[in-house]
Amino acid sequence: MTFAAMIGHMKDREVPQRILITGASGGLGSALARFYARPGVSLSLWGRDVPRLTDVAQACRAAGALVDVRSLDLSDVAGAVDSLNAEDNAHSVDLALFVSGLGDIRPPADKVEGADLVARLGVVNYVAPTALAAALAARMAERGQGRIVLIGSAAAFHALPFAAAYSGSKAGLARFAEALRLGVREHGVAVTLVSPGFIDTAAGRRVPGPKPLLRSPQKVAEAIARAAERRQAHVVLPWPFKILRLFDRLLPRALRERVLLGLSPPSR
Known part of the structure; x- marks a missing residue:
């Protein structure tokens, strides 16, 4: 199904009236914002890059959506949760997509990732989205x-020695998403975890190395929208990464470690 056809299909179905998207100034977040933008939809777009966030908001308004924007640093977790609560008080959020995240790898000259890098990725990739999801899930559960x-x-499926902070933070997020989903599903709240591979975004292109099965942000946004609509528990994009996940699990530890170490960028 083409991107345009998917938009038309979604228009004919019940769509959320209030949608929150964090990371809306990034490649994937902006693609999601444009996908959902249409008359009758209110978008709350959060992002760090104000000029890009402004451009995305203008495009979404041109598509007929009501849009408000918020620029904030998710490393201020308490402030982000306060902002979320304030927005939900003003207008209940029907669908929230927590897209914000940072990707980085160990510099070739370093033997271990720096403590500051580990802390930064831990907060942005795990602490902030889980805190926001927990705060909103509690409110949604009250509404049913x-x-x-x-x-x-x-x-998150692999112990990447050159990206321990990234893979570790995403692994923690995956376990949290599963636990949260089980905890709130009886209250009418759906939690979907999306585990994408390589996405052709500006941030992704800055990370060195090969990027097999690279997908466009628009295609990934379409798949995410479908998964959210179906209230799917977990979606891996694209599907061959499911095989890699199984492969990682089945390999004997010694062989798995040899493979993972072979992927590491050489130290200097």
């Missing part, structure tokens, strides 16, 4: 309805 999407990574 709502949908939450957490964007993880296929890297």
Whole structure:
């Protein structure tokens, strides 16, 4: 199904009236914002890059959506939760997509990732989205309805020695998403974890190395929208990464470690 056809299909179905998207100034977040933008939909777009966030908001308004924007640093977790609570008080959020995240790898000259890098990725990739999801899930559970999407990574399936902070933070997010989903589903709240592989975004292109099965942000946004609509528990994009996940699990530890170490960038 083409991107345009998917938009038309979604128009004919019941769609959330109030949608929150964090990371809306990034490649995937902006693609999701444009996908959902249409008359009758109110978008709350959060992002760090104000000029890009402004451009995305203008495009969504041109598509007929009501849009408000918020620029904030998710490393201020308490402030982000306060902002979320204030927005939900003003207008209940029907669907939240927590897209914000940072990707990085160990510099070739370093033997171990720096403590500051580990801390930064831990807060932005795990602490902030889980705190926001928990705060919103509690509110949705009281209302008896709502949908939450957490964007993880296929890297969460593998112990990447050159990206321990990234793969570790995404692995924690994956386990949290599963636990939260089980905890709130009886209250009418759906939690979907999305584990994408390589996405052709500006941030993704800055990470060195090969990027097999690279997908466009628009295609990934379409798949995320479908998964959220179906209230799917977990979706891996694209599907061959499911095989890699199984492969990682089945390999004997010694062989798995040899493979993972072979993927590491050489030290200097």
